[in-house]
Amino acid sequence: MDIKTFAEPDFDPKKWINRAWSSSGNQEKEVFVTNTVSRLQLYMKQLTNSLDETTTQILTSIPRVLQDASSLQLEGALLQQKLLSLEQKVQDVEEQTGNSIESLQRIDHLKSRLENAASALREADKWAALATALEEVLEAGVPTQNDKLIELAGQVAAMTASLEVLSEAPDYESKRLQLEALYNRLEAAISPPLIDALTQMDAERTAVYMSVFAGMCRAVSVCRCWRRAAAHRLLAAWRRLAPSAPSAPSAPSAPPAPPALARLLAADAPQQVEWLTNVLKVETPVGELLRLYTDVLLSLEPSPTQVVSANLKLCSTPDEGIIILTDLRREIDEFIACMRGIVDAPRQNKEVVVAATARELGRAAYAPLRELLPRYSEMQAALLRQHLDDKQLQDTENLVEHSRAILTVAERCEGWLETAFSKAKKIAGIAIYPYYVPAIENFISAITTMIFAHCRRIETAFLSTVSAGETAGVLSNTFPASLVLESAVAVLLDTLAARQKIELEEEEPKDEHQLSDLPSLVLEPDSRQQLATLRSQPQSSAELWRAKEQLRTLARAILRNPIDVLLDEIPQLAAWNNNDALSTDLPDFSLSPQEYITKIGQYLMTLPHHLEMHLSEKQAPWQFLSEVCIHTCDKYAEKVLNIRNMDALGTKRCLTDIVYLSSVVEDLGTNVTPSLKNLEKSLRAAAPTNE
Structure with missing residues (x-):
């Protein structure tokens, strides 16, 4: 039996009895209770005996524990007395030896000052001897033998160290100035032979001269000399490669200067990095190389710009010049790729190049x-x-053919602009936009000027026809000429919109490397700020939209001209008034449409056939026809309202004409306008009825 259950804080006798009874099986209650009580009594007796024994042991051991505690307390008191006695002795010793230690410290400090003074005197003597020796060397001339140069390097290093020892001397500043003057003279004397050794890439001689500069703590001067020597060597090689003047067509072609320069620098770069790393022991060899090449590129004479510019002057066509610029970009990219390879090359103590x-x-x-x-x-x-420069564009006599020639140009513009953009991207990527957009705008402006000039010719021909008392209309050559020209403008606008969408979608892969960020390398700050605007704004479309609207208006004016001429006669017709009473009583069915309205109807009925001959599907012939019908209805209503003194018969005749015009308009698939419907209602209300 597990008696731990009875020690639990939430022990419940009822639950324990029920659980024990459930596990008793088929045993009788009285027997189970008797056995359980007996077992519990036995466990209680055992626990009581165990508690008695434990209590007896504790009572027996308490006196012994108290005796041990008293002994420990006595020993602690004795130890405390000993510690107090020891502390007192230590304080007495400190008081007795304090003065002696201070005396020793003063003696040691005095000894150090005496030693420093003696050392300074010795260094002063040594300094004087070294300065005199260096002065003699400078007077006699700096030696060129390696062993003597090594000895000079040791002497210079000793003078530098000696000056550091004399930093506390009263005349330190004068000695420092004297040493600087000597070092300046020495540097001026050994710089030319050092540059010569650097130019010849003589590592042994360079190392000896470097030891002299290191002794003077002027290692930076070695880098300056290296830069001068390397620049002189590269500039001399450039002068041998670059032609001083453009070659004549008949002369043997000289090597192209920019490619030769790119190959020269690309071949020189690895050797220079190795030289800077292993010979000159420069901590930032790549940075020094980039600064060298920057100085060289800015100092070339003649400059690459002058060479390429001279080659451009020899080009017989603009296309040849664009090819030269494309080749120039490719050659520069190859050089930049070489530089990037050197900058990103893995090496020990990877150098971080300043952006x-x-x-x-x-x-x-x-x-x-x-x-x-x-x-x-x-x-x-x-x-x-x-x-x-097309011969067809020079033909200004035939208006229609000239319009078709302009339409052909507009249709071919997409291919021309696509070719121009692809070539432009090869020259400068998206950085070309500040120069590409003005070229396109210049071209579009030239086409727009040509369109406006031809539009004025068409308009002049139309006005001349009207002034001569003739009618223009759908059969006039001015109408198809204006339609075709309007179509050309629409094609050009669609082409510009499509090209802008395509160019915006052709995003270049972004390369944020300092050597490949073309917009920042090619463009000035103001041009870079305008780059996004130039790419997103429409190209020269405002004037084209104005030309399109002007041509649209002109074409509709020409198309409506015969109708307008006939409608202008309406107020002056004699059929509206002065009719006799007998004629007034005639029934409505006896009246027929007048001649002017039948001519208008005939013209309208012939329009669908003629419009299909001149209009494309995009220009929607039905829209032209609908506009003409609407214009005719509104203009007819306007003219009728200008009639004065219309009598009853004139009213009937006008209603007959309106019915005829309405039937023609409806047969053409167009609705009669509200103005004409209202006019008809008004006239019917005013017209007398035949009883």
């Missing part, structure tokens, strides 16, 4: 392209304008 240093090299490398991009804008505009 400004890399950006300066990039701008120097792309300087020829940046300076010649305005020339691209001129060449691209000239290349596009060449497409307008």
Whole structure:
């Protein structure tokens, strides 16, 4: 039996009895209770005996524990007395030895000052001897033998160390100035032979001279000399490669300067990095190389820009000039790729190149392209304008053929602009936009000017026809000429919108590397800020929309001209008044439409056939017909309202004409306008009825 259950805080006798009874099986209650009570009594007796024994043991051990505690307390008191006695002795010793220690400290400090004074005197003597020796070397001339240079390097290092020892001397500043003057003379003397060793890439001689500069703590001067030597060597190589003047067509072609320069620098770069790392022991070899190439690119004479510009002058066509600029971009990209490979190459103690240093090299490398991009804008505009030198565009006599020639140009613009954009991206990517957009606008402006000029010719021909008393209409050559020209403008607008959408979707992969961020390397800050606007805004569409609207108005004026001429006669017709009484009594069915309205009806009925001949599906012939019918109804109502003194018979005749016109309009699939319906209602209300 587990008696732990009885010790639980939530023990419930009833639950325990029920659980014990459920596990008793078929045993009788009295027997089960008797057995359980007996067992519990036995456990209680055992627990009581165990408690008695434990109590007896505790009572027996308490006196012994108390005796041990008293002994420990006595020993603690004795230990405390000993500690107090020891503390007193220590204080007495400190008081007795304090003065002696202070005396020793003063003696030691005095000894140190005496030793420093003696050392300073010795260093002063040594300094004087070294300064005299260095002065003699400078007077006699700096030696060029390696062993003597090594000895000079040791002497210089000793003078530098000696000056540091004399930092507390009263005449330290004068000695420092004297040493600086000696070092300046020494640097001026050994810089030329050091530059010569650097130019010849003589590692042994360079190392000896470097030890002299290191002794002077002027290692930076070695980098300056290296930069001068390397720049001189590269500039000399450039002068041998670059032609001083453009080659004549008949002369043997000189090597192209920009490609030769790119190959020269790309081949020189790894060697220079190795030299800076292993010979000059420079901590930032890549940064030094980038600064060197930046200085070289900015100091070239003749500059790459001048060379490429001279080649551009020899181009017979703008297309050749664009090819030269494309090749220039490719050559610069190859050089930049080489530089990126050096910058990103894995090496020990990976150097972090300063972003400004890399950006300066990039701008120097792309300087020829940046300076010649305005020339691209001129060449691209000239290349596009060449497409307008078409013989058909020179024919201004035949209005329709000239309009068709302009339509052909508009339809071919998509291919021309696509080609121009693909070439432009090869030159400068999205950075070309500040120069590409003006070229396109120049081309569109030239087409727009041509469209407006032809529009004025069509309008002049139309007005001349009207002034001569003739009618224009759908059969006039001015109508198809204006329609075809309007179609050309629509095609051009659609092409510009489609090209803008395509160009916006052609995003270049973003490369934020300092050497490949073309917009920042090629464009000035103001141009970079306008880049997004130039890409998103429509190109020269405002004037084209104005031309389209003007041509639309002109075409409809020409189409409505015969109707307008006939409608202008309505107020002056004699049929509206002065009719005799007998005629007034005639029944309505005896009246027929008058001649003017039948001519209008005939013209309207012939329009669908003629419009289909001149209009395309995009121009919607039914829309033209609907507009003409609406115009006719409204204009007819307006003219009728201007009739004065209309008599009863005139009213009947007018109603007959209105019914005829309404039937023609409805046969053409157009509804009669409200103004004409209201006029008809008014006239019927005023007309007399035949009884």
